Amino acid sequence: MSGGREACLLVVTRDHDVRGTTTAELTRRYGGDYEVRSCASPEEAAATLTDEGPPVAVLLGGFGDADPDGLAELRALHARTPGAVSVALVRWGAWDTARPIFDALTVGQLDRWLTAPQVRGDEEFHRLVTEVLEEWSSRRSGGFQAVRVIGEQWSPRSQQLRDSFSRNRIPLGFLDAGSRAGAEALAALGLTEPRLPVVSIRFTREPVVLQDPTDLEIADAFGLFTPLDADVVSDVLVLGSGPAGLGASVYAASEGLSTLVVEGEAIGGQAGTSSLIRNYPGFPTGISGSRLAFSAYQQAWAFGARFHFMRQGSGLETTADGLHRVALSDGTTACARTVVVATGASWRRLGVPELEALTGRGVFYGAAVTEAPAMRGRHVFVVGGGNSAGQAAVYLAGYADRVTVLVRRATLTETMSDYLIRELEALPRVDIRYRVQVAGGSGTDFLESVVLRDLDTGEETVEEGVLFVLIGSEPRTDWLAGTLARDRWGFLLTGSALLADGVTPAWPLERPPAPLETSTPGVFAAGDVRAGSVKRVASAVGEGALVVTLVHAHLAAARAAEGSGAQVSAPSARA
Numbered sequence: 067m068s069g070g071r072e073a074c075l076l077v078v079t080r081d082h083d084v085r086g087t088t089t090a091e092l093t094r095r096y097g098g099d100y101e102v103r104s105c106a107s108p109e110e111a112a113a114t115l116t117d118e119g120p121p122v123a124v125l126l127g128g129f130g131d132a133d134p135d136g137l138a139e140l141r142a143l144h145a146r147t148p149g150a151v152s153v154a155l156v157r158w159g160a161w162d163t164a165r166p167i168f169d170a171l172t173v174g175q176l177d178r179w180l181t182a183p184q185v186r187g188d189e190e191f192h193r194l195v196t197e198v199l200e201e202w203s204s205r206r207s208g209g210f211q212a213v214r215v216i217g218e219q220w221s222p223r224s225q226q227l228r229d230s231f232s233r234n235r236i237p238l239g240f241l242d243a244g245s246r247a248g249a250e251a252l253a254a255l256g257l258t259e260p261r262l263p264v265v266s267i268r269f270t271r272e273p274v275v276l277q278d279p280t281d282l283e284i285a286d287a288f289g290l291f292t293p294l295d296a297d298v299v300s301d302v303l304v305l306g307s308g309p310a311g312l313g314a315s316v317y318a319a320s321e322g323l324s325t326l327v328v329e330g331e332a333i334g335g336q337a338g339t340s341s342l343i344r345n346y347p348g349f350p351t352g353i354s355g356s357r358l359a360f361s362a363y364q365q366a367w368a369f370g371a372r373f374h375f376m377r378q379g380s381g382l383e384t385t386a387d388g389l390h391r392v393a394l395s396d397g398t399t400a401c402a403r404t405v406v407v408a409t410g411a412s413w414r415r416l417g418v419p420e421l422e423a424l425t426g427r428g429v430f431y432g433a434a435v436t437e438a439p440a441m442r443g444r445h446v447f448v449v450g451g452g453n454s455a456g457q458a459a460v461y462l463a464g465y466a467d468r469v470t471v472l473v474r475r476a477t478l479t480e481t482m483s484d485y486l487i488r489e490l491e492a493l494p495r496v497d498i499r500y501r502v503q504v505a506g507g508s509g510t511d512f513l514e515s516v517v518l519r520d521l522d523t524g525e526e527t528v529e530e531g532v533l534f535v536l537i538g539s540e541p542r543t544d545w546l547a548g549t550l551a552r553d554r555w556g557f558l559l560t561g562s563a564l565l566a567d568g569v570t571p572a573w574p575l576e577r578p579p580a581p582l583e584t585s586t587p588g589v590f591a592a593g594d595v596r597a598g599s600v601k602r603v604a605s606a607v608g609e610g611a612l613v614v615t616l617v618h619a620h621l622a623a624a625r626a627a628e629g630s631g632a633q634v635s636a637p638s639a640r641a
Contacts, residue, residue: 079128308335313610428513
């Protein structure tokens, strides 16, 4: 009997000892919240998988001498419990199981693996089980809702809010205003003709209800909107909190620099939308971009970095004494001795007018992980050939009936990691179409059809489906045009690239620019916003860490110049 428990942990292995110790540990630690079932064979387990009782949250299948066919049996059982997390369970020291497990993980046939507990209270085992349970919990709706959004399911603003709250790891509930539950929720709030979407903030001492709020109004209601004092000078101002900005924030704050971070959207940048990053060092089974980013944010915050959200830079001015003043979108100004521009990039638009009009209503830019559950029963097209597109396709394949990756090139080998290509090719619900581009589409309230063009023959076909577009990036540097040197695509030039002929503004000093320094001394660039950067999360974090070394050197040189009475060299003030 389930005893009212909402989910089940199912252990399936012929190995008597592994089954006994694992079941006992799970029951002792999680039996109050989950029903724990134990089966001695896949056949016995299959017989228990009925519509009665709680759903399976975690499926632990044995693999080893007693279960030589364990991975195949686990896949078969998982097909009957698609919402569960599939986990290979092995004995400690069964090294020969490693390679088949790693191969299964690579091609998406397995979610995780665990070593069976060795002793009572095996905390390493329980740490991993807790991670698995958290992964299962993140896949489903329900639970604690710090914020509830009530709006039209496919309005762009509703989609933007769901995405923003989720990327910032704020527990969220969403109700369609046109549904019975949505109407009842609005009535309970005393709203009869509200301006949608309605945001109900439920964690404050007194609940707050906002109608069609701006991002600044939400930040203010959260208690995150603190006015900046233009007279306070920080050692380093970090613009953006993607991987590069977070890397800079952690290292700057941990090394005693007064650090101010300004973020206009959500923690993590583009990386924060990735459902699972499997090639970041230290996370052998992968980590979501939002979790990785939020952990770094908490780390920087703990070291003393100050974060200001829902605002971005709108102008940069450097004074004669080398101080940098950044005008912000809320009308305030931040002042710092050094600046790190880590504003990243936004997804490039398709440029098809009829599709742009349907943004958020069947046309989504970025991974839009929050929309994945709504893709059940649909055909999804993922446009793009990079790692972000591959990760999105893998994640969406867990929900959509069919996922088609559309690639302009003839191959993925130059743009996508090998492990992702292998995983896409192995997933039964995913297919890849090369030399294809999106040429059009149609729909009224929601995207109904997509026009696809074969780039070799020019032939066009019309197909039903939903679009997720991840086709490269455009740097967020328009506000710096004419202030910092950029390449023809808008990426910031740094280091030796500033010394090339024809670069404007020109490098103003006799000394050469530091490797990540822009055309304004003391202003640095890191991550995707920088020309020539490697588009990987780890390299962005590395640039963020490296830039702090350069910041220290710049500050030391400025102090030495002040001590000697020399004039600090700086370009003239710029608006």
